[in-house]
Amino acid sequence: MSSAATARAGAPASPGRRSTLRRLLRHRSGAVGLVLSTLFVALAVVGPWLAPYDPARQDYTAISQGISAAHWLGTDNFGRDILSRILAGARYSIGIGVSATVLGALVGGAWGLWSGWAGGWLDALSMRLVDVLLAFPGILLAIALITLTGPGVGPVIFASSIFGVPIFARVVRGSVLGTKERAFVEAARGLGAPGRRIVLRHLVPSIVAPILVYASLRSGVTLLVASGLSFLGLGVQPPAPEWGAMLSSAQLYLSVHGIMAFAPGVTITVAVLAFNLLGDGLRDVLDPTLG
């Protein structure tokens, strides 16, 4: 009985969600992006268990081997199985990219919500701060932060989330300002609804779509910046099998052992491509007016 009631109570929300998914699946490249990025996120969870070898185990009898039945993507200069390192590294690369995007969306979203709701000089001041943050090219802000904190997984997540914050803040503020003027919000206010209720019931739902679109559009860029930091030696440090760090170590052996660079490089590219396709698809489906 209670489960039937819950199902009915949830019913009004689900058709919208289901039709978004259905429309996304009908959007050809969006569907490809959805499937691929879901696979990558799943890989971040189960990747280490799928790895046929211990990604850290060095085998000096099998150094710099090419593609073979035993090692599908060959081995690196320490004799470590490259496929195992890529699978295990998904936890670093995808995990960092996704959590940095989510962190940036949450902080920036809260900022924009607060700023748009507060209005007045507080809003003006906070948007000035957004302008200042946007004046720093993303990767530069990330590099500056890493200089302060030193390298590592936590700092990379923090550093690659920070440049998304002002973007989310601006987008969410814009949509809050739009919704604030709508008749149903005026009505709720006129009926004496407390501010907290208006924010939670009326404003928060209105920012879900833009946040979703921007988060998926940004996750590709965030992945590029995060793996770029590790490539520069400022992010996740070797021997951790982060893809950017793997590519960086492979650079030395490029002339003799190309697969060491191509395996992580192609993987990052496909992952970024997947998130970009998903973002473009979601934008087309949910709100074509968003950048």
Added chain:
Amino acid sequence: MIPFLGNRALQMVPTVLGVMILVFFFVRALPGDPARLYAGQEATLDEIVEVRERFGLDDSLPEQFARYVAQTARGDLGVSFRANRPVGNVLLRHAVPTLTLAGLAIVMAIAAGLALGIAAALQRGTLSDLAITVISILGISTPSFFLGIVLIWVFAVQLGVLPVAGATSARGMVLPALTLAAASTGTIARFARSSFLEVLGEDFVRTAKAKGLAATTVRYKHVLRNALIPVVTIVGLQFGFLLSGAIIVETVFSFPGLGWLLIESITARDYPVIQALLLVFSLQFLVINLLVDVTYAAIDPRVAHE
């Protein structure tokens, strides 16, 4: 036009001040005593005290900040620890290669991006449209550090026709410029395609066709001019991104520009140079945005009157 320019430049002032405050606090937020950092790792206690006095590090923060602004306005950016020379000199020497590289890359990106975008729009729905769309999104999605490595592998390792890295000669610039241009090419192509498709569907294009103008006349006189207006914005913004994108590309190719200098300075803990580079990179971004706005207003006078 002039009041518009002045107005926009004035609007930039608080942002520039905000950027300077952030950069100022960046150095103060570094772990450790700034005097010790400035004096270098092998400094004696006396030297540290001297640095503290010379840089006025015992003064209040507002006083220090005012001095920082005044010095920066005079072009005094401090002294590089590593080179033991004024930071301004060091930056100038590395700015030329970066600007050349970015200039080359933006020319490539505009030419290729526009050509691809227009071709795709004119052949909408065909196989070549699809191919161009795929190329564009691949250009945007491929990390520059991987594309650079692929190009080195193909042209330097396999074919041996271009130098691997480290050269600022014309031949040495080809691969870094191509790498840097790829993402912008993709972005410009996508943008040009949608802008063209939009203009192609406008009433005045239909009218021009209906009154019997030749297809090429319509294409170049009516469509091209109007479709290019929004593309200007994206090109300007791309140039700003190119300069910061150079940080990674220059590192891949050991190309001695500003981006390479930044990474080297971080490794060497050369804080005055890092501080100056943070300022320079963000100011160039702001100036380019201003120039984009002005260009936009010049092309489309409606903007300046808003």
